[in-house]
Amino acid sequence: MTLTENQLxxxxxxxxxxxxxxxxSRLAKGDATVNELAAPFDMxxxxxxxxxxxxxRCGLISRRRHAQFRPCHLERGPxxxxxxxxxxxxxxxxxxFDKLDHHLRDIQQSTAExxxxxx
Amino acid sequence: MTLTENQLxxxxxxxxxxxxxxxxSRLAKGDATVNELAAPFDMxxxxxxxxxxxxxRCGLISRRRHAQFRPCHLERGPxxxxxxxxxxxxxxxxxxFDKLDHHLRDIQQSTAExxxxxx
DNA sequence: CAGCTAAATAACCATGTGGTGAAGTAGCGT
DNA sequence: ACGCTACTTCACCACATGGTTATTTAGCTG
Numbered sequence: 593m594t595l596t597e598n599q600l601x602x603x604x605x606x607x608x609x610x611x612x613x614x615x616x617s618r619l620a621k622g623d624a625t626v627n628e629l630a631a632p633f634d635m636x637x638x639x640x641x642x643x644x645x646x647x648x649r650c651g652l653i654s655r656r657r658h659a660q661f662r663p664c665h666l667e668r669g670p671x672x673x674x675x676x677x678x679x680x681x682x683x684x685x686x687x688x689f690d691k692l693d694h695h696l697r698d699i700q701q702s703t704a705e706x707x708x709x710x711x
Numbered sequence: 712m713t714l715t716e717n718q719l720x721x722x723x724x725x726x727x728x729x730x731x732x733x734x735x736s737r738l739a740k741g742d743a744t745v746n747e748l749a750a751p752f753d754m755x756x757x758x759x760x761x762x763x764x765x766x767x768r769c770g771l772i773s774r775r776r777h778a779q780f781r782p783c784h785l786e787r788g789p790x791x792x793x794x795x796x797x798x799x800x801x802x803x804x805x806x807x808f809d810k811l812d813h814h815l816r817d818i819q820q821s822t823a824e825x826x827x828x829x830x
Numbered sequence: 831c832a833g834c835t836a837a838a839t840a841a842c843c844a845t846g847t848g849g850t851g852a853a854g855t856a857g858c859g860t
Numbered sequence: 861a862c863g864c865t866a867c868t869t870c871a872c873c874a875c876a877t878g879g880t881t882a883t884t885t886a887g888c889t890g
Contacts, residue, residue, distance in 0.1 A: 597729050605727035610716050620803040639879055660836040660887050675797050678790050684739040758849055779857050779866045
């Protein structure tokens with residue numbers, strides 16, 4: 593289910609480029625050919641082709657062959673894995689703060705009669 | 712709330728490195744000094760220092776000053792933004808497939824008496 | 831077949847990144 | 861004041877990345 597470290601590296605790295613994120617966003621709406629994907633960008637086709645190869649290598653997209661066209665298709669897996677990694681760490685972070693919150697509440701309770709705005 | 716494109720670039724790029732992800736995971740459990748963060752890695756301190764600068768520049772961590780120590784603290788914002796971006800695209804992706812699913816169901820219903828396994 | 835279109839590949843370039851060792855800075859302890 | 865500790869910054873290196881133009885491959889079409 594979850595990707596290996598290397599695949600996670602590649603997925604995050606792939607998403608770190610605005611052109612590639614835009615391509616992913618476009619593909620979320622439906623498959624598209626390379627020329628269709630390239631159209632919105634002020635970039636040569638080989639440039640787009642390189643980006644697509646990056647996306648393909650990390651599993652974010654797959655490509656079929658249809659006549660001369662190579663329609664690109666967004667794959668969900670890497671996005672899921674990326675979110676999973678972040679969510680897991682946010683969970684740990686949040687739980688820790690919940691505990692801290694309880695702790696502070698305890699302290700406040702035990703010093704309820706003292707001042708409460710020092711520093 | 713959401714980061715700019717550049718900040719999103721930086722956040723994803725920061726998370727693309729396994730050392731930096733490990734540092735983030737460590738910090739999710741609580742603040743730590745540079746030496747504490749460096750300990751698990753087979754890497755010199757300047758190397759860690761560079762990684763921390765990357766994390767700091769994209770807002771993933773902040774650093775206080777306490778005596779000679781520079782305790783690092785994980786900030787939640789960029790993680791939230793990264794997840795938001797991905798979630799938004801997954802949402803579009805999912806909705807599309809739901810529609811497709813309905814469409815296929817319609818087709819299957821209207822050709823219910825025909826063959827159903829042609830390509 | 832020739833020729834067009836879609837896309838990939840090759841060769842190249844500038845810049846960025848991840849790492850190093852060596853030197854510098856800042857604050858505490860004696 | 862002196863050194864120790866905790867880090868940062870500097871100068872450098874090898875390699876990856878993002879982009880280009882020019883060339884090549886693959887497949888349709890006349």
